[in-house]
Amino acid sequence: MAGETSSGTFLQGLERGLAVIRAFSADAPSLTLSEVARDVGITPATARRILLTLGELGYVRSDGRRFSLTPRVLALGWAYLSSLDLGELAGPFMEELSAKTRESCSIATLDLPDIVYVARVPTSRIMTVALGVGARLPAYPTSMGRVLLAGLPEEKLTTYLSTLDAESLTPRTLTSLDKLRDTIDRARVDGYALVDQELELGLRSIAAPIHNARGRTIAALNVSAHASRSTPTTLRTDVLPHLQAAAAQITTALTHRGHL
Structure with missing residues (x-):
């Protein structure tokens, strides 16, 4: 995807995906798309793509508005x-x-x-x-x-x-x-x-x-x-x-x- 390689072999998309996972915590077990975008420092569109991808992979669940991690992240x-x-x-x-x-x-x-x-x-x-x-x-x-x-x-x-x-x-x-x-x-x-x-x-x-x-x-x-x-x-x-x-x-x- 264009723009995902910032230098050499560094994958910015992977970095952002991991940052989204780390945005969830005991103090913030569920987050809206806007909250994820704000906390990670990415656009809502990018946050949406990452959250939907994590959802497809089974690491995130959603009730329609709020997102939360699933036990699969423990793996x-x-x-x-x-x-x-x-x-x-x-x-x-x-x-x-x-x-x-x-x-x-x-x-x-x-x-x-x-x-x-x-x-x-x-x-x-x-x-x-x-x-x-x-x-x-x-x-x-x-x-x-x-x-x-x-x-x-x-x-x-x-x-x-x-x-x-x-x-x-x-x-x-x-x-x-x-x-x-x-x-x-x-x-x-x-x-x-x-x-x-x-x-x-x-x-x-x-x-x-x-x-x-x-x-x-x-x-x-x-x-x-x-x-x-x-x-x-x-x-x-x-x-x-x-x-x-x-x-x-x-x-x-x-x-x-x-x-x-």
Whole structure:
């Protein structure tokens, strides 16, 4: 189609189709054609063609005026999750980690500017945000995010920080780019990151990287605890050894499965 190739092999039509899918969220589970066009920044005519195409493919349904996603979109993410086998392989190690620490634990990957949860073992709900597989959080105020950012090539990290508009989610949130750079550099050296109530008051978390066979960070594993049950010191002394051992076990399991 004319105009769909913006440069080289880049397909603008595909980009717009994915942007339309991402326009739907928990806050906007259904959208009108005009709302999709506005949110994505495309013309109503283009939005209509994309929505009708997604409908033909089974990814979108319509009641005549409003559009919403169908469960079929889960297949797009599931192809990635199943290829990693994180749920299957990491599950037993995460269950053991949760039992030893008596706290919730999660695994996330990086999809800038966010982290995306790909596995989770909850104990009690300690966050106001409901988290599950596929949930997204900003990378900069989270322990898993900082571990994953620490694993980026320097050029990509610099680009991310240069475009970051860090928001104060709590009075403790680091928003200074220099201070964020320091914490990410420290996570790279220490092999873990600890966040103290920067994402949500009352929540502390500590995370360690999961590496591939070449030592590249591909995911992060964390333990989250309510501030009333933990201190930064106890997270380092009591939780971190179990956390790092579990991350190493998951790395080994994935390597043996041939996914890394």
